[in-house]
Amino acid sequence: MSVVSTPATLKHAAGMIDDAEARRIRNDFPILSQQVNGSPLVYLDSGATSQNPLCVLEAEQEYYEQRNAAVHRGAHMLAVSATDAFENARETVAGFINAGMDEVVWTSNATEAINLIAYAFSNASVGRGGDAAARFVVGPGDELVVTEMEHHANLIPWQELAFRTGATLRYIPVDDAGALRLDEAEHIIGPRTKVVAFTHASNVLGTINPVATLVRLAREAGAAVVLDACQSVPHMGVDVKALDVDFAAFSGHKMLGPTGIGVLYGRAELLNAMPPFLTGGSMITTVTMEKAEYLPSPQRFEAGTQRISQAVALAAAVDYLRETGMDRIHAWEAELGQRLVAGLEAIDGVRVLGPAAGAERIGLAAFDVDGVHAHDVGQFLDDKGIAVRVGHHCAQPLHRRLGLVATTRASTYLYNTTDDVDAFLDAVAGVRPFFGVN
Template sequence: MAPIPGASARADFPFFAAHPGTAYLDTAATSQRPDSVIEAERVFVRSDYAAVHRGSSMATGEATWAFEDAREKVARFVGAGEREIVWTQNATDALNVVALGMADASAGLGDARFALGQGDEIVVTAAEHHANLIPWQRLAAKTGARLVVVPVDAAGLWTLDGLREVVTPRTRVIAFAHVSNVTGLIAPVVDVVEIARGVGALTVLDACQSVPHLPVDLAALGVDFAAFSAHKMAGPTGIGALYGRAELLDALPPARTGGSAITVVTLEAAEFLPSPQRFEAGTQAVSQAVAFGAAVDYLSAVGMAAVAAHEREIGQALAEAVAAVPGARLVGPPAGAERAALASVIVDGVHAHDVGQFLDDRGVTVRTGHHCAQPLHRVLGVAATTRASAGVYTTLDEVEQFREALSGVRTFFGVSA
């Protein structure tokens, strides 16, 4: 029988049996893994482990089949073709692959459509994770392009009108998150793609917080590139995925070079394979890829429509829980508005790290800090926030446990109402 989100799915994740009474509200950082994912990797390592895409032995063939079968599963899960999914170390690495490839193209080492120069513009929002900001900062510095920022308001939210105001005919790249890891804002991706196409710009989507939680069809959304990580979607660490439209991936210079990515090598030059192999130089994270495929199997069995419906309920409950606590302020869309299943909180008079420790002492696991989004936190006027985030296994009882613990923070630290 297919798992049902919430308490039913929770039984599939061994973490909860090992930590009874713990409300795990840190899925936006790293999700827990179900037994089926852990077992899939274990079986592969014990029984089918071998080099992939190397040699002609039966062992190599079986390992390669498992490796590529996982790619097919992940591709199908996000509406991509098999050649449109590249294995990377993680989503940060995937975003760097695109930026570094464009840097090489700008230096004359690849297709001119990716080349940037003086006067060109790269647009990002002020709410971006550092992984979708710093690579573009570096690309601008290398090429002479200008980094242009879409501003956010006091709640940390950006708008399409704000984007339109900064996009010009010189805009070459628009990089943005599908779902903000701090505010929970769900971006209007199709509208952004339309704006980008109007000026001939490429779109690069950080899909880390959307692919695990929403039905996502990247081809239908129309983005040119996207990045997401296995460890945020019931899978292992050490592997992520870069999506790119096939014709773009085949033309983008590979960020790393070496064995397995080439067709012909001489002492003077090398020619590269089409995507995805052109980007997968060296030995890959084979067992992690197999586990990534198993994670997709698990989420597909639950059904992403069911996951999304469950998390809409949990997300609203989290927002309402924060709103019910005097002295606690919710970052991002208010309770009742569309938002992802996460809630970043500012508790007046108490540092986020102290809030997190207080909650942890009461069995509530959350994330504290700037969440790799320092520029956004500067706009919010704080160094850090406390973030509670949900997944397929999160229950309303955990949300209530979070609310009860949060309501005791200011009293414990002696902060007056």
């Protein structure tokens, strides 16, 4: 029944990705063939949002042309077909991270996924969910632990949970190089800790955090582990069972999928004990005028009509990533990331945040150009067709800690080539001369 095309690149899933293959991959992404300001587009903003291969666009279109209907409640053929597509998509995404089907909850993005967990904790704290939810109750004397490098999406929901419940928010600081102070973490995570929430890979520093160490500390304290996997799941193989985290959150639009869909992974035992966040249709078994009984996970967290076409398209993105090979993608981006950092470090007046060249990092680099505001850097690069992100990248506390207000960030993905990186480095080398800064 599928009319979705098979990308040519997927026939090359052996050996390392190289420039030739990255160029073939790039051809699968219609948006990347355009000119911007008279130059070929160099897209280095995938850390913010990635682009979609044709097969993803086609999957969404095919869904609307062939299957569109409300899922889980219709008795007609289209409703069955839509439900199959929706649940098959869940199975695909669950398999991608080694989760069970009842452990993958659709949300609109990672931000909503993290809010879902935080609100489930506060609902439990006001008595919702009964005895089963007792382990999610937090209040005065309890502590929620995050890190100083968190994206606001994995900081503010915990601040708000602390405000609502009287719990205390604590954070693991970063050192001057941007690495987590694990010596401090040993003291911060303790018997009062109820949640340890941290990012797998930093969207600013590029560091990959020591998940095993933090999980061990959380386990010893009896705390729940929440992993922000926004910058890891799209770029490397992530096995939630091997990582032994309780919850993980990521967004479809950062992994070749559409906007409007995100994923909350949770251990089934926890999800089935947690009170829901959003309530309404489709998540109940029985309703009276006084109260309602809820379905098990994942339906208990999927109130209302769902983002069906987005789930279907995300599954097509996952198939594309899988067939290309997550290890190969990770290795290629690591190579591009090292080229980025080494090249930036060689430019006078440029300070790169995070690990130095040679040290492990994901394929992105945020940097400061001495004497030139990040917005001017971004504008200068855009004039040459180079798309980067400027600002605080939703990590104001981290920027403040490093003595900066805003930085410029270049982030790569499987469709970038060394030519993209070199064009970007040449342009950055021209920034200070252009603005007359010595």
